Amino acid sequence: MPMITHWLRRFFGREKPVIPDTLWRSAVSDLPFLERLSDEDLARLKEACETFLHRKSVSGAAGLDISDEIAVAIAIQACLLVLNLTLDLYDDMPGVIVYPSEFIVPRSEVDEAGVVHEWEEPLAGEALDAGGAVVLSWEDVEQGDALGEGYNVVIHEFAHKIDMGRGAANGCPPFLPAFHRDISPREWQHVFSEAYADFSRRVDHLERQAARAVRASRSESWANELPLDPYAASNPAEFFAVASEAFFLTPEYLAEDYPDVYRLLACYYRQETLSLDGA
Numbered sequence: 001m002p003m004i005t006h007w008l009r010r011f012f013g014r015e016k017p018v019i020p021d022t023l024w025r026s027a028v029s030d031l032p033f034l035e036r037l038s039d040e041d042l043a044r045l046k047e048a049c050e051t052f053l054h055r056k057s058v059s060g061a062a063g064l065d066i067s068d069e070i071a072v073a074i075a076i077q078a079c080l081l082v083l084n085l086t087l088d089l090y091d092d093m094p095g096v097i098v099y100p101s102e103f104i105v106p107r108s109e110v111d112e113a114g115v116v117h118e119w120e121e122p123l124a125g126e127a128l129d130a131g132g133a134v135v136l137s138w139e140d141v142e143q144g145d146a147l148g149e150g151y152n153v154v155i156h157e158f159a160h161k162i163d164m165g166r167g168a169a170n171g172c173p174p175f176l177p178a179f180h181r182d183i184s185p186r187e188w189q190h191v192f193s194e195a196y197a198d199f200s201r202r203v204d205h206l207e208r209q210a211a212r213a214v215r216a217s218r219s220e221s222w223a224n225e226l227p228l229d230p231y232a233a234s235n236p237a238e239f240f241a242v243a244s245e246a247f248f249l250t251p252e253y254l255a256e257d258y259p260d261v262y263r264l265l266a267c268y269y270r271q272e273t274l275s276l277d278g279a
Helices: 006-011 021-029 039-055 068-081 138-147 153-166 185-212 216-220 236-249 251-257 259-269
Strands: 057-060 095-099 103-110 116-123 125-127 134-137
Touching: 021 068, 039 068, 057 068, 068 095, 068 138, 068 153, 068 236, 095 138, 125 153, 134 138, 134 153, 138 153, 153 236, 185 236, 185 259, 236 251, 236 259, 251 259
Parallel strands: 057 095, 095 134
Antiparallel strands: 103 116, 125 134
């Protein structure tokens, strides 16, 4: 693991950091979905990352040392969502906690009979509400698409953090007067509710087909028929976060199956992620 340099140590003080050009170019080259950005966009993204790292802490857990490379990689992906918005959307987040790999979170639930069920759940990322941090697995951040096309745990969890701007995440992020006057909250609710319901039906149908499949190979590939990770069917908040991942990484799939969702996300993030000849 590279040693922490003088640049990152400055981040812990009062002086706003300046990311060295060599470090910046290396970090950007590792994220191919940034290729659509112009030089001007990348310059603004770099400035946003420097401000982000000045305002927010990035700390390691379970023995992980935070290198310059880790801090910048996470900042780039977090700031991409708000490149044409404002970092104020992350105001209630004190910082980012990074584990070397999946971390274990205790869970509990009371069923209808009043029985308490407790278990432990391994996670790749979690956005804590009520002013909490974003927690990430560096292994999952680093592997990215190797874990699935369109998979990006940083974008996913920071989309949740944006969604929490008005309380608990529910799939309807805050609409800012300075940026979102062209978005109708009523249309947003209608479009996302319809898309979520349709996607959930598709997942249920494919799961039933897979359960009836005689050969294991047939059941292993059913998720490839979907434009989003099946996890998006968990609840409306997860649908928004997974759709945000797709918007930045695989927009052609999202736009083909749910064009109105793509359009509203483009309006919300104020970015166009499809190529000029895209659907």
